[in-house]
Amino acid sequence: MQAATVRFEVPAALDHLTMAHAMSETMLLVNGFALDVVVDLMLALDEVVTTLMRAAVPDTAITCAFTTGAGTLDARVSNVAQRPAAIDENSFGWHVVASLTDTLSVTYDAFDNDRDGYPTTIYFGWIHRGQPH
Numbered sequence: 044m045q046a047a048t049v050r051f052e053v054p055a056a057l058d059h060l061t062m063a064h065a066m067s068e069t070m071l072l073v074n075g076f077a078l079d080v081v082v083d084l085m086l087a088l089d090e091v092v093t094t095l096m097r098a099a100v101p102d103t104a105i106t107c108a109f110t111t112g113a114g115t116l117d118a119r120v121s122n123v124a125q126r127p128a129a130i131d132e133n134s135f136g137w138h139v140v141a142s143l144t145d146t147l148s149v150t151y152d153a154f155d156n157d158r159d160g161y162p163t164t165i166y167f168g169w170i171h172r173g174q175p176h
Contacts, residue, residue: 046112047074053107055099055122063092063107074111084116084169087143090136091165095122098129100160114171123160127151130163145170 049070053059067088071081088107095105100123110117124130130149131137141147146168151161 046110048108048110050106050108052104055096055103055105057093057096059105060089060092060096063105064089067107067109070109070111071116076111076116080169080171083143087140087167088118088120090140091118091120091167094130094134094136095120095124095163095165098122098124098126098163100125100158103158103160114173116169118167119164121162121164123155123158124151124163125160127154127161129161130165140167144168 051063051066053063053066064085068081068085071084076084092105092107099105103123106119106121108119108121128151132149137147144167146166148167149163149165151163154160155162
């Protein structure tokens with residue numbers, strides 16, 4: 044399968060978490076991810092999106108971008124946070140995401156005057172390892 048990227052935005056408000064979940068789950072299923080993998084990745088994604096929604100500047104959006112191909116998923120979930128370094132990388136939720144994914148990191152950009160906050164992006168990746176023989 045050739046690599047493909049799916050990108051969407053939802054308002055950065057907790058009542059839109061269900062929409063982000065539904066769109067992401069559909070993307071994973073359409074791209075052939077196994078149900079057990081989808082469940083794990085959705086738990087990770089829900090935690091990432093919830094964390095970013097709670098940190099978000101009011102009336103902004105969460106942008107989700109997923110690149111799939113050859114048994115891999117690269118996810119990039121972004122928003123504009125109200126404060127710098129808004130993500131607690133020592134939280135239980137962060138550790139859950141780290142245990143469900145193969146790579147996990149966060150980047151922060153300098154304060155953006157136009158958007159009145161700090162652009163923040165969480166990246167995570169997953170690699171299919173196949174069945175043991």
